[in-house]
Amino acid sequence: MMKGFMVFLAKLISGASARWVGSVPERRQRIYFANHTSNLDALVLWAVLPAEIRALTRPVAARDYWSTGIRRYIANKIFHAILIERKKPTARDNPIEQILTAMGNDKSIIIFPEGGRQTGDAPTEFKSGLYHLAQKCPDAELIPVLMDNLNRILPKGEVLPVPLIGHVTFGPPMKLLPDESKQAFLERARAEVMRLHDL
């Protein structure tokens, strides 16, 4: 019930609805990767997914930010987030392994390859996590997602939202090509997200 309320709240504040261009909601294993500009990103992306897809999708979030107080409750009980160590990953505390275990063979994930919230207009360079996940999960579809306007609704550093209208655009799936280098792949993935601006 809390989940339903959060979904409702997210859609109300952001006015966002999902637009699927080149792909449709499907119950298959997917890695949704999006640009990151606001605290609302994970919440809104998660909220605009259709309910049965949402039940199978877990956002990946930074443990250092989400493991205290009310945030911990929200991350664990409502989102079922996968909390990873992003500042100092070790062999023991390897975020990629953690994500892969949590994904199993049917769960989808939401990740933000830029690492943290960015303030620029275009997404910055993607970190390498997406590449490793694409390598280790060749059957998962990679769906680029563009989050638009959420940084105007709740910018980094602000607490009060302004009720503008956000957009979430889901793009066509992409796959890691054989013999594609990490750099080339990450650059291509980033371009796919930016391309959604014009679709």
Next chain:
Amino acid sequence: MNLKFDQEILWLGGGVFTLLLVATVIGQWLRYRVKSDSGQKTIQNLNARTKAWWFMVAVFALAMVAGRGGTVILFGLISFLALREFITLTPTRLGDHRTLFWVFFVITPLQYVLLWYDWYELFIILIPVYAFLFVPLRSAVAGDCEKFLERTAKIQWGLMVCVYCVSHAPALLFLNIPGYEGENGKLLFYFICIVQISDVLQYVWGKTLGRHKIAPTVSPNKTWEGFIGGIATAVAIGAGLWWATPFTPLQSAGMSLAITLMGYAGGLVMSAIKRDRGVKDYGTLIEGHGGVMDRIDSICFAAPVFFHLTRYYFT
């Protein structure tokens, strides 16, 4: 003050209901008769509009039943949603964030609260004076000077059109017109009817007879035939509805002329803005939101003019 429920309201309501019913029936019938692709598209457009109409009439009727308070709340929501669409489309920067919070959650509700309490003197200057001065101040204090004048002007404009102008429609309910006490609901009804009928008639005349374009760079669908035909028939209808208003038939025709001309102006200006922003419809860009701005673009310009004409000559 409760809006008096009298025979004339029933006539007005019944008239609108019948009109919509006829439009729905014709729309459905045409759907099966028209074969061509472009014809089908037009029919679909018309039917979608008719559906939107039913919704609007239902909402409006509910608000009127709830009295002045209900109507004020309804228009407050309309202003809020329209402003939301408008500001989404006009780029603002981080420096405007807190200003916008004030605009949405303080200034807009305040305008309608002032209306509710019938504090006319402040209602009429809140936005053109106080909000006008406050908005640039708050943004200046935030410190971001890039495109400062542009950003502040856009926010001002949004406030004026979406909030100030729109609020003059429910303000009609608060006018003290001698001999017409408690009947202002019909005046608001009359106003909305004429504005919207004029829009529809301009469209219909334009579609059937349109040949000479008026402003092709702004709105390729507007033609002289549509304009003159639509305005003329709308004024005729307005004159015919004089019995629901405090006007004589001639005065009603004059008022309708003012309303329809300003309605046209509003539509034209909002089209120019849409073109500038590269948007075809506020509604299609913002999915699932209904395009509130598209529905009220004519009302925005017509409301303040009609309000002041009525106030000046009839109170």
